[in-house]
Structure formats: structure tokens, C-alpha cells
Amino acid sequence: MWTLRGTCHCGAIRATLRSTQAPEALQVRACQCSFCTRHGAMTASDPAGSATFHMQRAALTRYQFGTRSGTSLICACCGVYAGVILEDRGQTWSALNVRGLAVAELRGRSGEPVVYDGETLQARIARRKVKWTPTEIVWLGVAPEL
Numbered sequence: 001m002w003t004l005r006g007t008c009h010c011g012a013i014r015a016t017l018r019s020t021q022a023p024e025a026l027q028v029r030a031c032q033c034s035f036c037t038r039h040g041a042m043t044a045s046d047p048a049g050s051a052t053f054h055m056q057r058a059a060l061t062r063y064q065f066g067t068r069s070g071t072s073l074i075c076a077c078c079g080v081y082a083g084v085i086l087e088d089r090g091q092t093w094s095a096l097n098v099r100g101l102a103v104a105e106l107r108g109r110s111g112e113p114v115v116y117d118g119e120t121l122q123a124r125i126a127r128r129k130v131k132w133t134p135t136e137i138v139w140l141g142v143a144p145e146l
């Protein structure tokens, strides 16, 4: 297992990807959607691995658009787009924005352009469950909001 770590610019969001693949073998994607291109996002995931986001709830902005099936995690303090999650029936999957999180092992990689336009909602959810990483969200700090 390889463990990749990154944080947003201010450190309020920390992410860990435990991957079954060496960093140099891990696919890095440059989603061509209108959101990812604005951020210059470069994402990585490993369905056979696991991921954890440690976040302060007050430091998180959740953003949804399009089919609203995914939730982009954006730091409310520093503005970094940290990654995207799919939540379904109590389970969570994610793709890390390894550029926003400044994952050292993937620095200098260029993302493989991927286009998901025209995908149905069902196909989108199914693809994410197959390609993204099973994920745990750990809330830091004060008691969770109701």
C-alpha cells in the first residue's frame, strides 16, 4: 500500500489516499467539465484502496451542480477545491483533487483529459462507484451541526 497525503492551502482540510498502486502508476485525470477546468483540477482515486478526509465542518463549503449527484469539497477558509464525493445509502466514495491538495508524489504529473458530458445520472453514479475510492469523512473540532 502507498499512502498519499495532502492538505488544502490553510490546512483545514486534510486528505489521505491509501492506494494499491504506486504513485507513478496511479491514473491522474483532468476532468474537462466546466467546474474542474476552472480549478485546473487533477484527480486521482483507487477503488481498491481507501481514503479519508479530515475536515473542520465550519471550514467546508459543499458545492453541487449539474446532476447534483456529486459534492465538491471546497475549503471555506482558503478556497481550495479539495476533492469530490459521492454519498449513497450511507456509503461515501471520493476522488481527490491532487493538485489542490498538493500531493507531493503526484507533483509534475499532467492529468489525462476525461469527458463525461452526456452521461446519464445512473451511469455517472455507477462509474463513480467503480472508479472512486471508498471514503471515510472524519469531522474535527466542535460538535457536528444538527
Ligand SMILES: [Zn+2]
Pocket (backbone or CB within 6 Å): 008, 009, 010, 011, 012, 013, 075, 076, 077, 078, 079, 080
Ligand atoms: Zn483551506
